[in-house]
Amino acid sequence: MPDMIKMALCQPAVVDNKAENLHKAAEMVRRAAKSGCQIAVLPEMFNCPYQSELFPSYAESFPNGETIRLLARLAKEENIVIVGGSIPEKDGERVYNTSFIFAENGELIGRHRKLHLFDVDIKAGTVFKESDTLTAGNDITVVTACGVKLGIGICYDIRFIELAREMTDRGAQVLIYPAAFGLVTGPAHWELLMKARAIDNQVFVIGAAPARTLGAKYQAYGHSIAVDPWGRIVAEADETESLLTIVLDLKTIASVREELPILKHRRPKIYHN
Amino acid sequence: MPDMIKMALCQPAVVDNKAENLHKAAEMVRRAAKSGCQIAVLPEMFNCPYQSELFPSYAESFPNGETIRLLARLAKEENIVIVGGSIPEKDGERVYNTSFIFAENGELIGRHRKLHLFDVDIKAGTVFKESDTLTAGNDITVVTACGVKLGIGICYDIRFIELAREMTDRGAQVLIYPAAFGLVTGPAHWELLMKARAIDNQVFVIGAAPARTLGAKYQAYGHSIAVDPWGRIVAEADETESLLTIVLDLKTIASVREELPILKHRRPKIYHN
Numbered sequence: 001m002p003d004m005i006k007m008a009l010c011q012p013a014v015v016d017n018k019a020e021n022l023h024k025a026a027e028m029v030r031r032a033a034k035s036g037c038q039i040a041v042l043p044e045m046f047n048c049p050y051q052s053e054l055f056p057s058y059a060e061s062f063p064n065g066e067t068i069r070l071l072a073r074l075a076k077e078e079n080i081v082i083v084g085g086s087i088p089e090k091d092g093e094r095v096y097n098t099s100f101i102f103a104e105n106g107e108l109i110g111r112h113r114k115l116h117l118f119d120v121d122i123k124a125g126t127v128f129k130e131s132d133t134l135t136a137g138n139d140i141t142v143v144t145a146c147g148v149k150l151g152i153g154i155c156y157d158i159r160f161i162e163l164a165r166e167m168t169d170r171g172a173q174v175l176i177y178p179a180a181f182g183l184v185t186g187p188a189h190w191e192l193l194m195k196a197r198a199i200d201n202q203v204f205v206i207g208a209a210p211a212r213t214l215g216a217k218y219q220a221y222g223h224s225i226a227v228d229p230w231g232r233i234v235a236e237a238d239e240t241e242s243l244l245t246i247v248l249d250l251k252t253i254a255s256v257r258e259e260l261p262i263l264k265h266r267r268p269k270i271y272h273n
Numbered sequence: 274m275p276d277m278i279k280m281a282l283c284q285p286a287v288v289d290n291k292a293e294n295l296h297k298a299a300e301m302v303r304r305a306a307k308s309g310c311q312i313a314v315l316p317e318m319f320n321c322p323y324q325s326e327l328f329p330s331y332a333e334s335f336p337n338g339e340t341i342r343l344l345a346r347l348a349k350e351e352n353i354v355i356v357g358g359s360i361p362e363k364d365g366e367r368v369y370n371t372s373f374i375f376a377e378n379g380e381l382i383g384r385h386r387k388l389h390l391f392d393v394d395i396k397a398g399t400v401f402k403e404s405d406t407l408t409a410g411n412d413i414t415v416v417t418a419c420g421v422k423l424g425i426g427i428c429y430d431i432r433f434i435e436l437a438r439e440m441t442d443r444g445a446q447v448l449i450y451p452a453a454f455g456l457v458t459g460p461a462h463w464e465l466l467m468k469a470r471a472i473d474n475q476v477f478v479i480g481a482a483p484a485r486t487l488g489a490k491y492q493a494y495g496h497s498i499a500v501d502p503w504g505r506i507v508a509e510a511d512e513t514e515s516l517l518t519i520v521l522d523l524k525t526i527a528s529v530r531e532e533l534p535i536l537k538h539r540r541p542k543i544y545h546n
Binding site: 115116117119120121122123136138139140156159160161162163165166185188189192193195196199200230231255258259260261262265266267268270271272 | 390396412458462540545
């Protein structure tokens with residue numbers, strides 16, 4: 001395991017035009033590589049507006065979908081790991097909210113299909129039903145890239161403590177959540193959830209969000225963020241389009257776990273008896 | 274279940290004199306009852322300074338220990354439920370960090386022995402080893418008082434997501450953590466942990482702390498707090514001696530769970546396969 005890793009959180013404003021979205025994402029990934037980042041992370045639905053009814057028409061299949069081929073080629077050309085946020089993925093009759101992860105040689109090393117579909121009805125203003133058009137995945141995803149174990153969840157997946165715990169128990173050192181929180185849950189819970197998963201599991205936690213797109217039907221909260229295992233914010237964007245470059249000191253994981261040995265102090269026989 | 278419940282969080286400054294500590298606690302519980310509270314909560318080790326080497330000499334046995342008898346009598350006299358923070362409890366050769374809970378008729382309705390002993394070595398300044406003198410409990414504690422289900426954990430117990438989840442699954446609506454965070458973990462994690470347990474489990478969370486005692490070997494952070502199921506702070510004390518009176522609107526639990534059905538959306542077969 002390396003001591004340090006340099007990552008970029010790409011926060012593009014997503015529009016209702018796939019070509020434009022891909023152009024923007026590619027430009028950000030190239031910029032990340034040029035500034036020496038080893039991993040670039042894109043946000044949830046970076047090629048498609050976050051609207052259930054648009055997911056099927058934007059969906060692509062592996063391996064020949066346009067977005068998927070672009071990410072594979074970019075990873076290889078720029079010699080950078082890409083955690084491909086998520087896109088609508090078509091597989092047979094079904095559409096998933098899927099993150100494709102490519103190694104720096106362009107090979108697919110992971111595919112996370114969102115496990116928890118966002119079906120909510122918040123009176124303050126967020127009503128969403130992903131299950132109208134999407135199917136949930138069935139697998140937990142932990143991959144190794146640049147010698148670091150990355151656990152991948154998508155947006156609403158972060159609300160489930162069991163998933164983060166299981167990824168941690170499988171060795172994940174950095175939990176990465178491509179996400180698209182809105183203007184109700186964003187201010188209320190975004191930072192809190194990132195910090196909570198970090199201190200409870202003593203891992204780094206990354207949230208990669210799209211920028212706010214004025215006029216879009218679903219307004220994203222932005223605020224891409226990285227939190228360390230002690231719950232300190234390493235860096236956080238505002239709501240505008242931006243490329244956030246961060247350096248994670250991975251030694252912090254071991255030092256925090258030595259100081260406060262939560263994971264060792266667990267008493268599993270008592271919780272599940 | 275009632276719609277509303279009125280509680281008092283008692284935040285006394287604890288000194289190295291049991292009689293003084295009991296006098297202060299009793300005065301606060303009586304004041305809570307007079308202001309119409311149905312439940313009074315005391316902090317961790319409210320009758321004893323938070324120092325491992327003092328726990329054995331302050332320890333008492335059920336039912337005849339001085340503190341235990343006082344709490345039972347107070348509950349009955351004042352017609353108030355008492356979540357008796359915690360005290361060192363002697364049982365045979367062993368000493369536990371125990372919370373005794375009394376109904377408003379003075380009967381014992383629960384006894385929580387701290388499940389996770391605080392054995393930590395934080396370089397910024399907190400070194401503690403409860404296991405030098407204490408033994409850990411083996412049981413999860415959820416009791417019904419005033420028609421409300423209360424889950425009880427003690428201080429370091431709050432760091433364990435599995436415990437809060439299990440108490441929630443057993444029906445707890447309010448998680449109560451008598452605690453004594455210090456000046457390192459307090460500013461870093463106190464509020465965050467309370468809010469995290471609240472939004473992840475969609476319950477109310479209460480932290481009841483002692484006030485800071487100037488000159489004491491272990492400086493408590495204070496900041497007794499109540500958080501609602503959306504993660505909003507209902508009330509929070511500062512570090513000084515105080516009695517915090519709060520009203521919990523229990524209907525919030527159902528409304529938040531309806532808006533954002535996290536507990537229903539869990540996928541247990543995938544987490545533990």
